[in-house]
Amino acid sequence: MLEGFVPFPDDFAARYRAQGYWRDQSLAQEFADVFERYAERTALIDGERRYTYAQLDEVSSNLALNLLELGLKPLDRVVPTLPNVAEFVVLYFALQKIGCIPIAALVTHRYAEMSQFVRLAQARCVVYPTSVREQGGEFRFAPIIDRVQAEQPCLQLRLVLGEAGPGEHSLTALIDKPANLPASKLSELRIEPTDPCIFQLSGGTTGIPKLIPRTNNDYAYNSKVAAEVAGVNGDSVLLLVLPIAHNLPLACPGIQGFLFNGATVVLHANTRPAEMFALIEKHGVTHIKVVPALLIRLINDPAIDGARLDSVLQIQSGGQRMQPEVRIRTRQLFPNAFVQENFGMSEGLLMFVRQGDDEEVLLETCGRPVCADDEVRLIDDDGREVPDGEVGELACRGPYTLRGYFGVPEYNARQFTPDGFYRSGDLMRKHPSGNYIVEGRKKDLINRGGEKISAEEVENLILMHPAVQNVACVPMPDAAMGEKMCAFAVLKRGATLDLPTLVAFLHTHEIARFKLPERLELLPDFPVSTFGKVSKKALGEQIAATLADEARTAQAA
Template sequence: MTTPTSSPATEDVVHWPADLAARYRTEGYWQGRSLGSYVADHVAAHPDREALVDGDTRLSYRQLWDRSAALAQYLLDLSITPGNRILVQLPNCWEFVALTLACFRIGVIPVMALPAHRRHELTHLAALSESVALVVPDCDRDTDLREVAQQVAADVPTIRSVIVHGDFTSALGEAAVPEHSLASGLATTARFASSEYEPSGSDIACFLLSGGTTGLPKLILRTHDDYAYNIRACCEVSRFDADTVYLGTLPSSHNFPLACPGILGALFVGGRTVMLSSPAPERALRTIDAEAVTVAAAVPAVAQAWIEHQREHGTLRGNSFAVLQVGGSRMPDELAARVEPVLGARLQQVFGMAEGLINMTRLDDDSEVVVNTQGRPVSEADEIAIVDEAGQPVPDGTPGALLTRGPYTPRGYFRAPDHNVRAFTVDGWYASGDIVIRRPDGNLVVAGRDKDMINRGGEKISAEEVENFAYQLDGVDMAAAVAMPDPRLGERVCLYLTLTPGHRVELDDVVAAMDAAGVARYKRPERVEIVDAMPTTKVGKIDKKDLRERIRDRLAHESASRGEQS
């Protein structure tokens, strides 16, 4: 089944050139299969093998497949049909996996929202994708997400349904659109014929989210062909097989834990995935032992917490844990060196992007490569170029901007023609915004970013978005959000402000403005610095390099002062 070209799902899509697409198919990178079909192979071959664990819930491949069929039918019964988009915001749970597979089986396109997103982000994503439904948990900590979903539905006319995971018993009051229970969907009897709805390889599989460097996230369109190859290539480099037990503890809607190789990778090879709602070290390390986990993925802040906990408590006692994959942000070399001695697992550094290119260190690389680099491309078909400000190649050993293209790197964002002109060259190279150094051995070292983005524990925050909220406050003359170093998360948000005379603005004022707009909490600035004037570059732009150096120096001074006082 190929989505008709007149469908909204294929509007504003940048396709691979026809000759390249033909080459990718001829050379076997694209196999013309749906993502679900790779899982179906293992359902047929070993239906009773355990596929998914979530607390007390343990599902075989056949049970997971049947539950995905029930949810697929449920979507169809709600008039959610092939080519429709649904905005999915679920925690790490087995239902997320079943729903994702359900979508893959009938050509419904999940838009992978993050658990931390709130009304501000969800409204943007639903409107941009023209989603027809929202799938949300009943609540997240102190936020009623059913109420948030109804607020979004009231603002986005395409939304026809809200599907709720969790408590569905309490009355909500006036609702913009009907609510439905995900649990009811799991009790549905599947009646659809798989052959009628089976997507083709070129159909859209899902939308991932960009880091949002120029404001709110952009949508990254992944086809069944390119995303399946992404998964297969990562599986090969990571040596996933039927004996793999993968711990899914990072938010599952992120590309890294979903498909690099992640949850889907484990299912592609007939392995097992263990879902965990939080990477808190005590529970995560105990789960690794209890479930004989062989591979886990973490961001550097999580890896650091696990290392510290293991040093203090020795929670890990088994010998199953073979590989810790770390990505999301650059891992400090000194932390990388502690992984194997303390956790007993081989470190595999992962550097990539939801827009495509994935780099990994190899499991047989020597320790120097594993500790000091972020690896090399997972596919021989990945093309990379490292260039200077004029777009000219730089020699190995020299920092430069990373460009990439290949069989799993899309050629443009969805419905973003203006941004595509800036992010992609005319011959299809994607400018990732990363500054890297290529060593003579082909491995990359991440040296920084050339885009205005803050990486808080793997969550990307647009400086521009934070600044826009600051400008809503009376008295703010100029605003500049920059990254300030943090030993646990890597970076946090520091907001510099200049004020008009007679006004006073504090951190709480900025946070209140963002909360009132329903902005995800991780985007909040955690420090405000009031300055008389912003430093500027020679061309009159705010000199954020200078501001980053200022806050780094101030933090170092404050740390030294605390040390002297103690």
């Protein structure tokens, strides 16, 4: 067993097997059946490139053999940071075939995140594009990977999407190059179904993200049950524009769930509405995954006028609560689509609303658990269950919910109850229907369009600025993104600071761009709670009131 991994207790594992949730097969074994059953169907579309199930199987097996020849082996950790391209999917299945564990990094991550992931996971390999376009120009990955490799001796292999430079291997070439090793080498590998098949990333409140081990058994079931509730079948076509490694696009039901059912996945690397509408029409897209911020952009874009969207049967929304008005407007513009609100966490538990739910339930709740053996409690600060209708912290356990973060036993002791319930930090209330309503969170996070930002991580960096005496980062409401980050700062005597200067300073710490504050408010001192702590609640109310006043002033003008 991988050191630092917390397995499911034996009695629960036996129950999940008896119920048929766990099949005791690796993801590679699960998909071997899928690739054979649907061999001639189209599995994946990326621009003009198409892969049948048989071709995806063949090309991922070839890459797996080439990676074996480079020295990768079962349980090695790999950090892929790739955009929504077919190479990610090929790599993902190749890694599963040799039992490597990918870490679900994003192409928006930079040195600060990449160095953390490699160190935390003791990763042997990283995979990255040569460069990506971003605001202000082009970002090249090789220089930051040079630094990570110099600092972390565990990092031995570097794969680049494109032409390889010094110390790199070309992922593109490894995909195309006929393997020297025989195919039998893959069947000789032993991959334990109870071992992790991926490390998803937490949206934790501390500066360092936690690694979420998802096992072969639980991740396969996660995708299958999500696909069932999302109405996926062999005729379904998914348009995927959300970041490909996130839990929702990858597995809820995502790529895995659609392929389990012989469906087609269309990849696209940006969220421009006009391009999405064209792809919907071209490929007869039936399912779209969105966060509310993206859906708001879609329904308000001029290109929607005249767009043929009648093929869309389901729009799955996650990441944050959708306002009822957005859902109602979406129904008008997507005439055949069911808007399926869901609540999910990379740690496991999924809740979806269902077709046939009452209108109030559809408009006000985030759904109910997808599995009969998902156990949900709403608890108070002392761990006692609250009465139905009252607000409590969501605690859960089940056949696809983790039993511990990787390698952090002290943290796990705080985040899990003695009987194995994960304390999520999300505040919820149970609706009379049995569905749940999100009421906020205990965790100190900003939810920017579905990306969870640790306030503490950014605060620790801002405190390093020589002008700053104290700082508190809080969410501020935003019509498009749901929330953005506002940094409240108390400056040292005689110091000055503005937002562009602060952002430029944070850029020197090489964090992902989505983590940068988008407003700076200066105060002589912070409001405090009755316990003497900075009252982020009061600061949140203050910025919300300020924004409301500014909106009224602008409207009056």
